[in-house]
Amino acid sequence: MLPWIYMAQNDQIRVRFAPSPTGQLHIGNVRTALFNWLFARQKGGTFILRIEDTDLERSEARYETQLMEDLKWLGIDWDEGPDVGGPYPPYRQSDKMDVYRSYAERLIQEQKAYYCFCTAEELERDRQQAMAEQRQPNYSGKCRNVDPAEAERRRATGEPAAIRLQIPERPIRFHDIVRGDVEFSNEVVSDPIIVRSSGMPTYNYVVVIDDADMKITHVVRGDDHISNTPKQVAVYEALGLPVPEFAHLSTILGPDRERLSKRHGATSVANFREMGILPEALMNYLALLGWAPSGGDREIFPKDELIKEFSLERVTPSPAVFDTEKLHWLNRYYIKAAQPERIHQLGAEALQRAGLLPAGANGSVSSWTGSLIDLFAPYVDQLDQLPEKAKIIFNHDAAAALALPENAEVFASDKAKAVIQSFGKRAANEPPLTAERFKAIMDEIKAETGAKGKDLFHPVRIMLIGSHSGPDFNKLIPLLEDGSRLELPVHVKSVRERAQEFIAAQGLKS
RNA sequence: GGCGCUAUCGUCUAGGGGUUAGGACGUGAGAUUCUCAAUCUUAAAACCCGGGUUCGAUUCCCGGUAGCGCUACCA
Numbered sequence: 001m002l003p004w005i006y007m008a009q010n011d012q013i014r015v016r017f018a019p020s021p022t023g024q025l026h027i028g029n030v031r032t033a034l035f036n037w038l039f040a041r042q043k044g045g046t047f048i049l050r051i052e053d054t055d056l057e058r059s060e061a062r063y064e065t066q067l068m069e070d071l072k073w074l075g076i077d078w079d080e081g082p083d084v085g086g087p088y089p090p091y092r093q094s095d096k097m098d099v100y101r102s103y104a105e106r107l108i109q110e111q112k113a114y115y116c117f118c119t120a121e122e123l124e125r126d127r128q129q130a131m132a133e134q135r136q137p138n139y140s141g142k143c144r145n146v147d148p149a150e151a152e153r154r155r156a157t158g159e160p161a162a163i164r165l166q167i168p169e170r171p172i173r174f175h176d177i178v179r180g181d182v183e184f185s186n187e188v189v190s191d192p193i194i195v196r197s198s199g200m201p202t203y204n205y206v207v208v209i210d211d212a213d214m215k216i217t218h219v220v221r222g223d224d225h226i227s228n229t230p231k232q233v234a235v236y237e238a239l240g241l242p243v244p245e246f247a248h249l250s251t252i253l254g255p256d257r258e259r260l261s262k263r264h265g266a267t268s269v270a271n272f273r274e275m276g277i278l279p280e281a282l283m284n285y286l287a288l289l290g291w292a293p294s295g296g297d298r299e300i301f302p303k304d305e306l307i308k309e310f311s312l313e314r315v316t317p318s319p320a321v322f323d324t325e326k327l328h329w330l331n332r333y334y335i336k337a338a339q340p341e342r343i344h345q346l347g348a349e350a351l352q353r354a355g356l357l358p359a360g361a362n363g364s365v366s367s368w369t370g371s372l373i374d375l376f377a378p379y380v381d382q383l384d385q386l387p388e389k390a391k392i393i394f395n396h397d398a399a400a401a402l403a404l405p406e407n408a409e410v411f412a413s414d415k416a417k418a419v420i421q422s423f424g425k426r427a428a429n430e431p432p433l434t435a436e437r438f439k440a441i442m443d444e445i446k447a448e449t450g451a452k453g454k455d456l457f458h459p460v461r462i463m464l465i466g467s468h469s470g471p472d473f474n475k476l477i478p479l480l481e482d483g484s485r486l487e488l489p490v491h492v493k494s495v496r497e498r499a500q501e502f503i504a505a506q507g508l509k510s
Numbered sequence: 511g512g513c514g515c516u517a518u519c520g521u522c523u524a525g526g527g528g529u530u531a532g533g534a535c536g537u538g539a540g541a542u543u544c545u546c547a548a549u550c551u552u553a554a555a556a557c558c559c560g561g562g563u564u565c566g567a568u569u570c571c572c573g574g575u576a577g578c579g580c581u582a583c584c585a
Binding site: 020022052054055058116118120123127131134135136137138160162164179182183184185187188189190192193195196197198200202203204206207222223224226227228248250251253255257258259285288289290291292293294295296297298299316317318319320321322323325326327328329330332336376378379380389442452453454455456457458460461467468469470471472473 | 511512513514515516517521522523524525532533534535536543544545546547548577578579580581582583584585
């Protein structure tokens, strides 16, 4: 039992994930969501989902829906959000314009912000000149000096004006849990626009109002926001609002050490789901990107363990390269650890998409599919590789098998030919083979031809699946025989069919 | 250009003023198997560079270099 005072403190921790619904949920963003969520869950705090849809041009409702589905799929849930509500609505930014405006007016009145009448062209010219002179391209602050009464008069005439926050003449510093104390000279911050001349508030302003309204205590986000943070801190301070703790997470890089992007292949949560990466594998992997447990000698962390062990203090500040190989290793681990029924379900979907299975499979088909998946699932990095792995079951091409040089070597010897002939003859007269019967036949052939080990098995394997390597015969034989008697979109050839076709093809060739 | 952040095996990382610098992925070898995968065992593999502080720096400080980010009336 925790003393109540700690409970009360922990209870006050409030963090948020604030994506804009402008596209697929990116892997870097979802890691931010995960770290926020883990932190909240471990501390018994509140995790909030807030949709930042102020970018009307690019925001779409369907992305918002998908974003929530992706989070749920990963296993992340939220206590407050646009769908479930909460004590500090709205959880979508759209309808808050009047709130932003009233805070801005207050800042003007308190002379912590001022109207700026500079035109875009004017600003651009100043900027160019500063660049040319190798100076910091900061706003000059010239409208700071416009008399408030004068400003009102000009506004009354309809002259467009933005609102700028006046940055104090002292360094701005803040605490970052991941990086320690960070300080920015006020020289480089320059008075930011908080409300555009169009009346639309800007991000660095809005985000502060939203976080403050929602009583956010810890802002956990990507490190691309570090440079924005002093502006935001200045807004908190001007408004007399408590400044939250920050934790800036490092960037996720591609193999070329550049920021992970679509160029690098799969980068959205939806991509990974479609590929057949299990959510627990992705969550585990993402947690390990930038965080490591004390001791650092453990890699497997199911959700509960992550919640127990996670801490923001142990997050690394340096950027991390996304390593698909390691994700695959975790995915293989979780595929083996998962309930077989779940893998059957997911695997069957992949096979259906490949056109190898009918949609609503009945009893015997689905139990056959189950053993098919049990056989091949340990071979795959991701479940969408199943159809490829299972092609030896569905596609049997004797001529192609014979044409392969590496196979030709195997059945060049007289012994191998004898094995093939003998197997073909026997298979022709057999009812569907069981694993036991197959073994018995192989023993007979062994006695008859004197072939054993590779010399015995390799030719048979090539005859049946076109390659000298593949799954255990004990599992393979029943799978072929049972499959051949099912109604499937692609006919599975029986052992007998395979043997006969192979011998026929071989006859044609020689 | 300015400002900021970062720097341990190829990759993710642990560690920390004196260590055989630990783990994991991947890679090599071996065991097992008819074979491949899996599994187990095992090997190779790292403290960016230069100064300082110190008896002693990979660790602390400063500088350099490199990578990344920000530098908007984008979010």
